[in-house]
Amino acid sequence: MLNCMGSMKMNVLNKCLMEHISSQLGKDPSCNLVPVFGDYQSHVSDISAKYSSDVEAQSSTSVAAVTASSTGAGEYAQRLVVNS
Numbered sequence: 001m002l003n004c005m006g007s008m009k010m011n012v013l014n015k016c017l018m019e020h021i022s023s024q025l026g027k028d029p030s031c032n033l034v035p036v037f038g039d040y041q042s043h044v045s046d047i048s049a050k051y052s053s054d055v056e057a058q059s060s061t062s063v064a065a066v067t068a069s070s071t072g073a074g075e076y077a078q079r080l081v082v083n084s
Helices: 004-027 034-051 055-060 073-083
Strands: none
Touching: 004 034
């Protein structure tokens, strides 16, 4: 379970995700969103590790590195890192 700060970070993350998906679908409805969800998963893991109110969960959660891909997910990831 996330503490208050973690919940706020998740709110920002989810809003950024929706904005990015809407933008990409507006440009190309057949775009590949798989890289975006990989970045999203990395950010969720990072938030969980930093802001979990359960000490045991903090020690068992691994933090994945955020990788920028050439499919546009890099821009999304950069915006999320700034907002987190």
